[in-house]
Amino acid sequence: MQDQEPQRPDLVIVSNRGPVGFRFDEQGRAVAGKTAGGLASGLKPLVADGRSLWLAVAITEADRVASTRGRIDANGIQLELLDVDPDIYADAYDIVSNSTLWFLHHGLFDLARTPVFDRRWHRAWDNYRRFNRLVAEAVAARAPHAADVLVQDYHLSLVPRLLAELRSDLAIVHYTHTPFAGADAMGILPTSVGRELAEGLAGATACGFHTSRWRDGFTSSLRSLGVEPPATFVAPLAPDTSGIEAVAADDACRVERDRIEELRGDMRLIVRVDRLELSKNILRGFQAYADLLERRPDLHHRVLFLALVYPSRQSVPEYAAYRREVEALATSVNGRFGDADWNPIVLDTEDDFPRAVAGFTLYDVLLVNPVRDGLNLVAMEGPAVNEAAGVLVLSREAGSHTFLAGHCLGVNPCDVVETSRALEQALDMDPVARAELAAGLVGELRSRTPAQWLDAQIQAARNRAPSGPQGPVP
Amino acid sequence: MQDQEPQRPDLVIVSNRGPVGFRFDEQGRAVAGKTAGGLASGLKPLVADGRSLWLAVAITEADRVASTRGRIDANGIQLELLDVDPDIYADAYDIVSNSTLWFLHHGLFDLARTPVFDRRWHRAWDNYRRFNRLVAEAVAARAPHAADVLVQDYHLSLVPRLLAELRSDLAIVHYTHTPFAGADAMGILPTSVGRELAEGLAGATACGFHTSRWRDGFTSSLRSLGVEPPATFVAPLAPDTSGIEAVAADDACRVERDRIEELRGDMRLIVRVDRLELSKNILRGFQAYADLLERRPDLHHRVLFLALVYPSRQSVPEYAAYRREVEALATSVNGRFGDADWNPIVLDTEDDFPRAVAGFTLYDVLLVNPVRDGLNLVAMEGPAVNEAAGVLVLSREAGSHTFLAGHCLGVNPCDVVETSRALEQALDMDPVARAELAAGLVGELRSRTPAQWLDAQIQAARNRAPSGPQGPVP
Numbered sequence: 026m027q028d029q030e031p032q033r034p035d036l037v038i039v040s041n042r043g044p045v046g047f048r049f050d051e052q053g054r055a056v057a058g059k060t061a062g063g064l065a066s067g068l069k070p071l072v073a074d075g076r077s078l079w080l081a082v083a084i085t086e087a088d089r090v091a092s093t094r095g096r097i098d099a100n101g102i103q104l105e106l107l108d109v110d111p112d113i114y115a116d117a118y119d120i121v122s123n124s125t126l127w128f129l130h131h132g133l134f135d136l137a138r139t140p141v142f143d144r145r146w147h148r149a150w151d152n153y154r155r156f157n158r159l160v161a162e163a164v165a166a167r168a169p170h171a172a173d174v175l176v177q178d179y180h181l182s183l184v185p186r187l188l189a190e191l192r193s194d195l196a197i198v199h200y201t202h203t204p205f206a207g208a209d210a211m212g213i214l215p216t217s218v219g220r221e222l223a224e225g226l227a228g229a230t231a232c233g234f235h236t237s238r239w240r241d242g243f244t245s246s247l248r249s250l251g252v253e254p255p256a257t258f259v260a261p262l263a264p265d266t267s268g269i270e271a272v273a274a275d276d277a278c279r280v281e282r283d284r285i286e287e288l289r290g291d292m293r294l295i296v297r298v299d300r301l302e303l304s305k306n307i308l309r310g311f312q313a314y315a316d317l318l319e320r321r322p323d324l325h326h327r328v329l330f331l332a333l334v335y336p337s338r339q340s341v342p343e344y345a346a347y348r349r350e351v352e353a354l355a356t357s358v359n360g361r362f363g364d365a366d367w368n369p370i371v372l373d374t375e376d377d378f379p380r381a382v383a384g385f386t387l388y389d390v391l392l393v394n395p396v397r398d399g400l401n402l403v404a405m406e407g408p409a410v411n412e413a414a415g416v417l418v419l420s421r422e423a424g425s426h427t428f429l430a431g432h433c434l435g436v437n438p439c440d441v442v443e444t445s446r447a448l449e450q451a452l453d454m455d456p457v458a459r460a461e462l463a464a465g466l467v468g469e470l471r472s473r474t475p476a477q478w479l480d481a482q483i484q485a486a487r488n489r490a491p492s493g494p495q496g497p498v499p
Numbered sequence: 500m501q502d503q504e505p506q507r508p509d510l511v512i513v514s515n516r517g518p519v520g521f522r523f524d525e526q527g528r529a530v531a532g533k534t535a536g537g538l539a540s541g542l543k544p545l546v547a548d549g550r551s552l553w554l555a556v557a558i559t560e561a562d563r564v565a566s567t568r569g570r571i572d573a574n575g576i577q578l579e580l581l582d583v584d585p586d587i588y589a590d591a592y593d594i595v596s597n598s599t600l601w602f603l604h605h606g607l608f609d610l611a612r613t614p615v616f617d618r619r620w621h622r623a624w625d626n627y628r629r630f631n632r633l634v635a636e637a638v639a640a641r642a643p644h645a646a647d648v649l650v651q652d653y654h655l656s657l658v659p660r661l662l663a664e665l666r667s668d669l670a671i672v673h674y675t676h677t678p679f680a681g682a683d684a685m686g687i688l689p690t691s692v693g694r695e696l697a698e699g700l701a702g703a704t705a706c707g708f709h710t711s712r713w714r715d716g717f718t719s720s721l722r723s724l725g726v727e728p729p730a731t732f733v734a735p736l737a738p739d740t741s742g743i744e745a746v747a748a749d750d751a752c753r754v755e756r757d758r759i760e761e762l763r764g765d766m767r768l769i770v771r772v773d774r775l776e777l778s779k780n781i782l783r784g785f786q787a788y789a790d791l792l793e794r795r796p797d798l799h800h801r802v803l804f805l806a807l808v809y810p811s812r813q814s815v816p817e818y819a820a821y822r823r824e825v826e827a828l829a830t831s832v833n834g835r836f837g838d839a840d841w842n843p844i845v846l847d848t849e850d851d852f853p854r855a856v857a858g859f860t861l862y863d864v865l866l867v868n869p870v871r872d873g874l875n876l877v878a879m880e881g882p883a884v885n886e887a888a889g890v891l892v893l894s895r896e897a898g899s900h901t902f903l904a905g906h907c908l909g910v911n912p913c914d915v916v917e918t919s920r921a922l923e924q925a926l927d928m929d930p931v932a933r934a935e936l937a938a939g940l941v942g943e944l945r946s947r948t949p950a951q952w953l954d955a956q957i958q959a960a961r962n963r964a965p966s967g968p969q970g971p972v973p
Binding site for chain 2 (some may be wrong): 132133135136138140141143144146149196208209212213214215216242303304306308309312316347350396397421422437439440441442443471
């Protein structure tokens with residue numbers, strides 16, 4: 026009996042990537058692998074309740090095999106994986122979602138050259154529409170009556186409208202994890218495409234964002250395209266601190282800690298942990314560090330920059346090119362300042378979460394300097410487990426800077442001099458000031474939980490007018 | 500006696516480049532050369548009145564020699580050329596004005612990599628401030644009492660505030676010829692730099708723009724930086740149609756016409772005339788043409804794309820790189836579709852104004868597809884003298900599209916398919932429809948004159964409150 030608690034409606038979470046990925050074991054069976062951090066890890070305990078369904082796309086071959094089983098119990102989560110035609114999915118994922126919409130929302134096009142909306146691209150857009158329709162139909166076929174449907178991110182921008190047309194009983198929330206492009210940037214898209222995206226999102230009962238800045242970009246974009254925005258809400262995702270703490274306490278992490286401690290000796294430690302991609306601003310981070318080493322010869326042999334950056338989306342050509350630039354720059358900085366006894370930058374491109382968490386526990390300075398970022402969980406996951414009263418140097422263009430500003434050193438991500446001075450200030454800071462900043466940071470990042478973030482979406486779904494998603498919303 | 504006319508106050512025009520440039524003649528004397536089109540040509544007759552002074556920077560060595568003469572009568576214009584230390588000027592012009600502010604206002608940074616505000620850049624910024632101060636002091640020393648001072652463009656963003664502090668009797672207008680970056684883009688600049696720019700411009704009695712879109716970018720940018728915007732006005736610059744007509748009637752142009760007519764034979768003629776730079780979108784123009792040739796083999800040997808694109812700012816590395824890309828793409832399209840009898844693209848990188856005007860008179864289609872452009876005079880200069888009822892294909896991101904939209908084929912500059920279809924539609928259009936569009940276009944572009952544009956600035960200066968530029972303005 027649940028009569029002590031307000032009844033929660035059935036919940037359907039829809040995302041491109043699922044909360045677990047599958048791999049083949051030695052017997053060739055598809056088994057659930059480890060969780061891929063971020064969104065999923067914090068939500069898992071909340072949706073393993075028997076009233077929730079998670080619908081995602083089968084991405085790997087093992088996912089596809091698993092998808093044939095229908096509903097899967099994956100570590101307590103009811104999961105269904107959608108097997109999409111690989112050609113349709115490649116167009117929707119690589120060309121439209123990641124090479125176009127992701128660049129658009131992050132403001133990262135090199136506009137003199139990209140994007141080029143040629144015939145190949147327009148065919149890919151047709152496949153993005155097909156992909157969104159397949160997802161909407163899959164949700165429509167599975168969602169319980171009057172369920173709350175939480176659609177995640179830019180891969181699924183058209184789902185709200187399509188789903189609302191199929192199932193007027195559902196409350197549909199769309200949540201954007203990236204920044205949201207303003208009106209000028211939205212005008213880059215082919216006109217009918219921009220409008221279709223806007224109408225797709227406007228089909229939601231409500232749309233959610235990490236910060237009011239991205240929300241404002243969304244509403245001004247929609248208005249510039251002649252589309253009235255739906256209700257909106259701002260609810261930043263929170264880190265899964267207990268999950269990170271569990272990893273930090275684990276043996277695998279302890280082994281990595283020992284390795285890093287041996288590497289650093291008695292040097293000060295600057296750490297960055299990022300996906301190796303264009304928004305993370307890895308190049309200017311190294312440039313700032315080089316500027317610091319040039320200004321402060323006394324720091325030579327006394328500081329180490331450990332860059333734990335793991336490749337992602339290598340099927341997007343811009344990402345592969347960026348990786349080569351990052352590697353070349355690290356080599357060049359090491360050649361310029363290093364010697365036989367000292368490598369100023371250790372660049373590690375292996376994807377190893379226990380190692381990243383080990384870096385979190387040990388850093389003196391955590392550098393998080395994205396060009397633009399919807400939120401940035403690293404800026405909260407690191408401080409959650411750091412044991413050295415480390416200082417966070419944080420880009421003002423990360424959504425998390427909105428509420429962490431008082432407890433970090435904020436930088437303009439394009440300003441290498443300001444970033445260099447912030448690294449210097451962090452290294453030079455006296456222990457009392459460091460401890461004070463670190464304590465404030467931990468207090469702030471623990472004031473929010475993934476559960477609150479999920480509740481905000483459910484509340485937004487519940488606020489709809491009784492006439493359904495087409496009705497007036499507050 | 501002037502008692503029949505309202506008295507016009509003394510006028511000072513301040514710009515980076517002067518209305519005439521100087522060159523050395525055979526005897527080694529600095530003599531005034533031909534006018535560099537654009538802004539200057541339409542204004543010359545208006546300011547050659549004895550009550551106007553034009554203050555500009557000595558750019559060439561011959562300019563510097565001429566500058567030693569003090570006030571110069573250059574084709575009727577009273578001109579003073581300011582000799583600025585070349586190192587200061589190179590920093591202000593190349594690094595801050597053209598590699599930073601121009602890219603910022605046009606939205607053309609490749610943000611994952613540029614801009615990088617390193618120590619070299621911050622020193623250049625100090626020199627931009629010095630340069631603006633030198634210009635402000637030069638104006639302050641020369642402007643008659645209570646004169647109207649019209650400061651032109653992004654090279655001189657700090658002049659209004661600096662000048663207002665030196666001379667509270669002056670009415671100071673700043674006019675921006677480029678787009679103006681919105682609040683998100685302004686945030687790319689180092690924080691103190693963005694604020695100093697905003698305050699510099701806010702020191703004007705009024706700030707003018709080609710379109711309300713750029714004006715809105717300006718006011719939202721200033722507000723986002725905590726600076727209250729001054730009065731603003733929108734007054735698009737108009738082409739100097741009589742000047743273009745005079746060139747078209749000249750022998751030099753007739754020679755060029757004959758050459759182009761021989762080149763084209765009985766082929767249809769697509770023309771573009773542009774500075775060879777990143778905002779003009781020359782690459783996607785060729786890509787669109789290639790798409791057309793692929794879709795329409797019947798057009799092979801029956802159409803010629805004459806690209807008259809003249810290099811500029813080759814001291815900016817991005818421009819030199821872009822030129823190589825443009826040349827490589829033209830070669831590649833010609834290799835793919837051309838043969839011994841037919842070169843689909845003729846790429847001409849010589850700076851020859853009579854040739855450009857000859858192209859204007861002859862085109863069947865004029866392609867003007869900038870990624871972004873404050874106004875774009877080519878879209879009006881071409882139709883002013885075209886004799887073939889040619890069709891204008893115009894980017895919706897050009898300021899001039901605001902009022903030419905009804906008389907051209909508008910395109911999204913990133914959408915190669917839409918541009919290809921617009922070229923096709925223009926070539927296929929029947930003579931009656933072409934003539935109708937062309938007539939409407941000529942009517943529209945002749946409805947404005949450079950004199951009206953100048954008057955709008957003078958009016959904006961006159962509207963100031965009597966207490967001077969620091970006082971409240973409407």
